[in-house]
Amino acid sequence: MTNMIDYGLSSLLETPWQIKNLILPIKDEKLFVVVLSTNEKLRDELELIYKKPIKFVICQKKQLQKEFLNFDIKLKLYEIKEEFIKQNKDSDTLLINSFIDILIRFTIEQNSSDIHIESQKSFLTIRYRVDGILRTIINITSNIQKPISSVLKLISKLDISIVRLPQDGAFEKRIDGINYSFRTSVVPTIYGESIVLRILNNQNLYKDIDTIGLNCVETIKDIVDKKQGFVLITGATGSGKTTTLYAIIKYLNQKNNQNKKIITIEDPVEYRIDGVTQINIDNSIDLSFDKILENILRQDPDIIMIGEIRDRYSLQLAIEASLTGHMVLSTIHTNSALETIDRLLNFKVKPYLIVSSLKLIVSQQLKLKLCESCKIYKDGLYIKVGCPSCAYSGYKGRAVVDEVLKIDDKLQKYIMKRYSKNKIIKKLKNSFVSIQERIKQKIKEGVFDK
Ligand SMILES: [Zn+2]
Structure with a gap:
C-alpha cells in the first residue's frame, strides 16, 4: 500500500500538523482521497481541504511513524x-543532478555504505544500507529511472x-569539504536496471x-610493531575486517x-x-x-598489506615476504580463528x-x-x-566481537602436529575466549539481544 505514496497530496497539508496527527494521504481517486491514518477523527477537516470524501485506511502507529x-x-x-x-525535457539534467545530490548527501549523513536504485514492475525503489541493513527512502514513479540512470x-x-x-564505473564527489569515491554498478533486470552505488572512503x-x-x-599493537611477521584478520563478509586492517x-x-x-x-x-x-x-589492463605481488618486494617495503x-x-608470497623481513597484514574469509588454521593447511602449504x-x-x-x-528489560x-x-528497528550501530589466537610455542606445536580444531580448543581451554562466549556476555550486559 505504501509502495506508491503520492507525496504531492501532502502539499495541501501543513507538515507539522500532518506529522503530529499521523495523516498520510496516499492516493487521489476519482471520487475520494485515500489516507493512511491511525484514527478517523480528522475526517471533516480533511474533507474540507481535499473537497472530496476521505477513505481512511487504519494502520499501526509504528508503521506510520516509520513513513514519516x-x-x-x-x-x-x-x-x-x-x-x-x-x-518534460529529458535533456535537462539540472534537476536530476540535484535529485542525486540530495540523495547522496542524505545517505552519507546516515552513515550508509551503499545506495540501491532498483526498477520494480511499476515503480522505482530507492534504498540505502545502514549497519548492514537496507532501508527504503522512497518509492517513486518509474518515469524518472532512465534520466537518473x-x-x-x-x-x-x-x-x-x-x-x-x-x-x-566510478566517480568522485566533494561533500562538505570531504572527498567521497563511489563505485557504480549497473545490472539489467527484468524491469529495467538495478543501480548500486558503493560509497567508498567513508x-x-x-x-x-x-x-x-x-x-x-x-596484542595487535605488540605484534605489528615488530619488524617482521604475518598477521591475519578473519571473518565473514561484512564483519569489519577491512576496517580493522585500515586501522592497523x-x-x-x-x-x-x-x-x-x-x-x-x-x-x-x-x-x-x-x-x-x-x-x-x-x-x-x-x-x-599475482603480478603486483611478484613485483612488490622490489619496491623495498617494510610493511605490506594484502587485501585478501x-x-x-x-x-x-605472504609467507615468503614475512620470512624475508617484512610485516605482512592480510585478511582471509573464515568464520573463526581456529578454522583459519585448517584453511591455511588446506592450501597445502607446509605447516x-x-x-x-x-x-x-584475529x-x-x-x-x-x-x-x-528504547531497549527494555x-x-x-x-x-x-x-x-x-x-x-x-530497535537496533542502533554495530559492535565488533573478536577472538584472538597468538601463535606461541604451544600453538606452533599443535599446528605442526595438525591437531583438530576441537583438540586445540581443549588444549587452550583457559587462555582462549571465543566469539560465542563474548557474545553471551554482551547479551547479559544488554548490548545485544538474543
Ligand atoms: Zn530505538
Missing part, C-alpha cells in the same frame, strides 16, 4: 521528480547507450584502532612517522591514506593480484612455513547493538522495541 522518518527528504525528492516530469552513467564514465549489459571505514572496540588491541595501517603509519614504507594491494582501494603506497588491482589471501599462491611466519589470527564479527534509547533479558532514533 526523513519526511522532508522524501518530499524534496518527490518535488524534484514532479518538476522534472512537468518540464543516464546521469549516473555519465558521471561514472559509462556508456549511456548500453542498457542490456552490466557495467562498472570516514566510518577509517577509524583509530583504539576506537573500533576490539578486545585484543594491545593508520596506527603504523602514524607511529612510524614516514620512517617505514607501507605498501597496500587492494581490490579496490577503499580509503586513501597519505604517506602509504596504495596499489589498485586492475584486471582490465592485466594488473592482476585468496589462494595458495597469495599465501605463499613449518605457516608456524614460522604467522604470529597472530577473528571478528559485527553484531547489531540494541538501541540505547523483560524476563531477565534486554529486548528491542523501536523508536525514531533507530528508525523503528
Whole structure:
C-alpha cells in the first residue's frame, strides 16, 4: 500500500500538523482521497481541504511513524521528480543532478555504505544500507529511472547507450569539504536496471584502532610493531575486517612517522591514506593480484598489506615476504580463528612455513547493538522495541566481537602436529575466549539481544 505514496497530496497539508496527527494521504481517486491514518477523527477537516470524501485506511502507529522518518527528504525528492516530469525535457539534467545530490548527501549523513536504485514492475525503489541493513527512502514513479540512470552513467564514465549489459564505473564527489569515491554498478533486470552505488572512503571505514572496540588491541599493537611477521584478520563478509586492517595501517603509519614504507594491494582501494603506497588491482589492463605481488618486494617495503589471501599462491608470497623481513597484514574469509588454521593447511602449504611466519589470527564479527534509547528489560533479558532514533528497528550501530589466537610455542606445536580444531580448543581451554562466549556476555550486559 505504501509502495506508491503520492507525496504531492501532502502539499495541501501543513507538515507539522500532518506529522503530529499521523495523516498520510496516499492516493487521489476519482471520487475520494485515500489516507493512511491511525484514527478517523480528522475526517471533516480533511474533507474540507481535499473537497472530496476521505477513505481512511487504519494502520499501526509504528508503521506510520516509520513513513514519516526523513519526511522532508522524501518530499524534496518527490518535488524534484514532479518538476522534472512537468518540464518534460529529458535533456535537462539540472534537476536530476540535484535529485542525486540530495540523495547522496542524505545517505552519507546516515552513515550508509551503499545506495540501491532498483526498477520494480511499476515503480522505482530507492534504498540505502545502514549497519548492514537496507532501508527504503522512497518509492517513486518509474518515469524518472532512465534520466537518473543516464546521469549516473555519465558521471561514472559509462556508456549511456548500453542498457542490456552490466557495467562498472566510478566517480568522485566533494561533500562538505570531504572527498567521497563511489563505485557504480549497473545490472539489467527484468524491469529495467538495478543501480548500486558503493560509497567508498567513508570516514566510518577509517577509524583509530583504539576506537573500533576490539578486545585484543594491545596484542595487535605488540605484534605489528615488530619488524617482521604475518598477521591475519578473519571473518565473514561484512564483519569489519577491512576496517580493522585500515586501522592497523593508520596506527603504523602514524607511529612510524614516514620512517617505514607501507605498501597496500587492494581490490579496490577503499580509503586513501597519505604517506602509504596504495596499489589498485586492475584486471582490465592485466594488473592482476599475482603480478603486483611478484613485483612488490622490489619496491623495498617494510610493511605490506594484502587485501585478501585468496589462494595458495597469495599465501605463499605472504609467507615468503614475512620470512624475508617484512610485516605482512592480510585478511582471509573464515568464520573463526581456529578454522583459519585448517584453511591455511588446506592450501597445502607446509605447516613449518605457516608456524614460522604467522604470529597472530584475529577473528571478528559485527553484531547489531540494541538501541540505547528504547531497549527494555523483560524476563531477565534486554529486548528491542523501536523508536525514531533507530528508525523503528530497535537496533542502533554495530559492535565488533573478536577472538584472538597468538601463535606461541604451544600453538606452533599443535599446528605442526595438525591437531583438530576441537583438540586445540581443549588444549587452550583457559587462555582462549571465543566469539560465542563474548557474545553471551554482551547479551547479559544488554548490548545485544538474543
Ligand atoms: Zn530505538
